[in-house]
Amino acid sequence: MKMKNEERIIGIGKMAEIKENPLIYEEKKIWSKSYSSATAVLFVCWGNICRSPMAEFILKDMIEKMHIKEEFHIESRATHTDEIWNGLGNPVYPPAKSKLAEHGISCKGKRAQLLKRSDYNEYDYIIGMDDMNMKWMCRILGQDVPDRRFIFGAERGKEYLAALAENKITLLMDYTNRPGNVADPWYTRDFETTYNDIFEGCKGFLDFLKTMGKI
Numbered sequence: 001m002k003m004k005n006e007e008r009i010i011g012i013g014k015m016a017e018i019k020e021n022p023l024i025y026e027e028k029k030i031w032s033k034s035y036s037s038a039t040a041v042l043f044v045c046w047g048n049i050c051r052s053p054m055a056e057f058i059l060k061d062m063i064e065k066m067h068i069k070e071e072f073h074i075e076s077r078a079t080h081t082d083e084i085w086n087g088l089g090n091p092v093y094p095p096a097k098s099k100l101a102e103h104g105i106s107c108k109g110k111r112a113q114l115l116k117r118s119d120y121n122e123y124d125y126i127i128g129m130d131d132m133n134m135k136w137m138c139r140i141l142g143q144d145v146p147d148r149r150f151i152f153g154a155e156r157g158k159e160y161l162a163a164l165a166e167n168k169i170t171l172l173m174d175y176t177n178r179p180g181n182v183a184d185p186w187y188t189r190d191f192e193t194t195y196n197d198i199f200e201g202c203k204g205f206l207d208f209l210k211t212m213g214k215i
Contacts, residue, residue: 038073042123048078048112049093051129057107059202077115079136084112099191115140126169130181151179175204
């Protein structure tokens with residue numbers, strides 16, 4: 001008897017359990033055929049309580065409004081354990097949560113999670129918020145820091161997009177006309193500027209995917 005793709009990936013013994021409780025796909029991070037065919041995006045910052053969860057839920061809101069949420073799987077992670085205690089992450093920082101709520105975006109249930117090496121193979125795009133994130137992301141993921149000389153002083157044409165597409169690990173503002181760091185509200189206390197940076201970056205990322213024929 002020919003096995004279905006899900007059975008080959010997961011194992012026949014798990015299929016009945018998963019059919020009884022579909023949430024197992026998410027809880028145990030088991031990749032089904034539909035999950036693996038989606039564009040997997042992972043946002044990363046230091047603690048996973050401000051910028052990266054804001055990016056996660058802003059992008060989720062954008063793709064839902066575009067009616068393409070089934071084409072994506074989006075999450076966020078931390079490079080450090082500052083906001084994770086005994087394996088349990090803290091929820092989104094209240095001012096960040098409030099800023100999202102101002103724009104009608106919920107981040108209910110989100111807690112900080114730690115970036116791990118295996119994430120490199122599980123995501124198509126791993127997007128940090130600043131240069132420090134980039135260094136730690138590459139260290140944790142076991143990758144060399146990408147050559148980013150093309151980012152600055154380059155016109156946002158086909159050559160730039162092609163160079164950007166070669167790197168799985170990028171920064172969010174790379175997808176805008178002003179590459180650099182997303183303002184860190186933990187220090188600035190300016191969540192409006194951070195929201196605007198992230199919104200611009202997420203919009204630029206979707207424009208990049210459209211140009212590359214990914215959506």
